[in-house]
Amino acid sequence: MLLSTVAGLLVPFLSWFCDGSRHTGPKTLSFQLRHYHANLEADPSTDYSLRSRxxxxxxxxxxxxxxxxxxxSIRFAQSALLDWDEDEVLGPDVESRETLLELAKMTNNAYLEPGEAGWYELGGDWNVSYPVGWEPDADGFRGHVFATPDNSTVVLSIKGTSAGYVGGGGPTSKKDKFNxxxxxxxxxxxxxWTWTTVCDCYRGxxxxxxxxxxxxxxxxSLFYSIGTNLYYNLTYMYPESNIWIIGHSLGGSLASLLGVTxxxxxxxxxxxxxKMAAGRLHLPSPVSRHLALRSIVPVSSELRTA
Structure with missing residues (x-):
């Protein structure tokens, strides 16, 4: 898949820089893989580190x-005046190559189950029983949840679009392309004729x-709605935690939309x-819609394509 290829090129390159780097300012966090609906104890051997700021x-x-x-807004095309809080939270230090490398590995792993070819063993063996959307009959929203041992920071990694070639792409491919x-x-x-239409809204x-x-x-049933419900569940499970959202391709855009929300x-x-997707979803923002969404929420895009 595309992300595995990109990550495969990134890992040796970024690892070369990470070996000798010394980043004294930001706080270093140690993460473990977690189930999204069960707060289970994790094996300390599965720890790996990210830098935050x-x-x-x-x-x-x-x-x-x-x-x-x-x-x-959806029903009556009317805007509502909302109150917003400007807050300072702990986020990933995207200037740290080590952090970008680990986030890239987390994002890659959103496409896979532990043990599959391409899965990055980040600090040891990973034992996942109930990851997000990996039930045998699941064919939609997928990913993994990671957390620090003290639950101070939780990371939701969202899978992007699986390539839907003939006979391939996996069970999520159809809904990925639909979203x-x-x-x-x-x-x-x-x-x-090779494309499947997604609604009856075509006007020529x-x-x-x-x-x-x-x-x-x-x-x-759409991924944005599933993502908002999942975020609510995470805030219920980890009410005092900082929650980060990461993703690749469609997963990255969903992460951005949830981040704005x-x-x-x-x-x-x-x-x-x-931006267009946020407009279609009628997501309110604390500033003019003419400004980029990245001006109101800390969204970092890496290796972005046109």
């Missing part, structure tokens, strides 16, 4: 008010009908631009 973010004062504002096209396509996936001339498309995006630090790798 303080970052500023904006968070809605009330998540219920945020949901009401989205509903009002890709709803969030980022300008023609409802009406490309050619390579265009979609905006209101129809936005209504299609509020389904609870909740004010969480984000690292996105090779992800499509999420």
């Amino acid at each position: 303080a970052v500023k973010t904006h968070r809605p004062v009330s998540l219920s008010a945020l949901a009401e504002a989205r509903t009002r 890709d096209n709803l969030l980022f396509s300008c023609c409802c996936a009406r490309v050619d 001339g390579w265009k979609c009908e905006q209101n129809c498309l936005e209504r299609s995006l509020v389904e609870e 909740f004010g969480a630090p984000v690292v996105a790798i090779e992800s499509p631009g999420e």
Whole structure:
């Protein structure tokens, strides 16, 4: 897969720098793999380190008010005045090569189960019983959750789009492309006979009908909705923790959208631009929509493509 190729090129390159680096300022965090719905003890041999630093973010004062504002915008095309808190949280130190290397490995592992070819053994063997979306009959949103031993910081790593070649791509490929096209396509996936259309909103001339498309995006089965529910679960399980969100490709864009929603630090790798998707989802922001989303939430994009 694309990310494995990219990570394979990155690992030896970044490792060469990491061996001799000395970064004295930011705090170093030690992480362990965790189940997303069970707070289980982890084997200390699976620890690995990331460097962190303080970052500023904006968070809605009330998540219920945020949901009401989205509903009002979707149904009545009306804006609501929301109160936002500017907060300083602990986020990843994206200037640290060691940190980028470890986050890239975490993001790569979102595509895999422990023991599969391409899985990075970060500090020892990993034993995962209930990772995110890896049940035998699951065919949608996938990833892994990592946490520090003291639960001070939790990282949600979201899988991106699996290549859907003939006979390949895995069980999530269809829903991956479905979410890709709803969030980022300008023609409802009406490309050619090899593409599966994603809604009935096509209006000819390579265009979609905006209101129809936005209504299609509020389904609870779509990845953004699943991601918000998962984030709520994580905040319930780890109420005092800093939560970071990372991902590659579609996973990176979902991470960015969730980061905008909740004010969480984000690292996105090779992800499509999420501004249009945020508009389709009617995500409120504390500043003008004309400004980049990255100006209101600490989103770092690495190895980004056009």
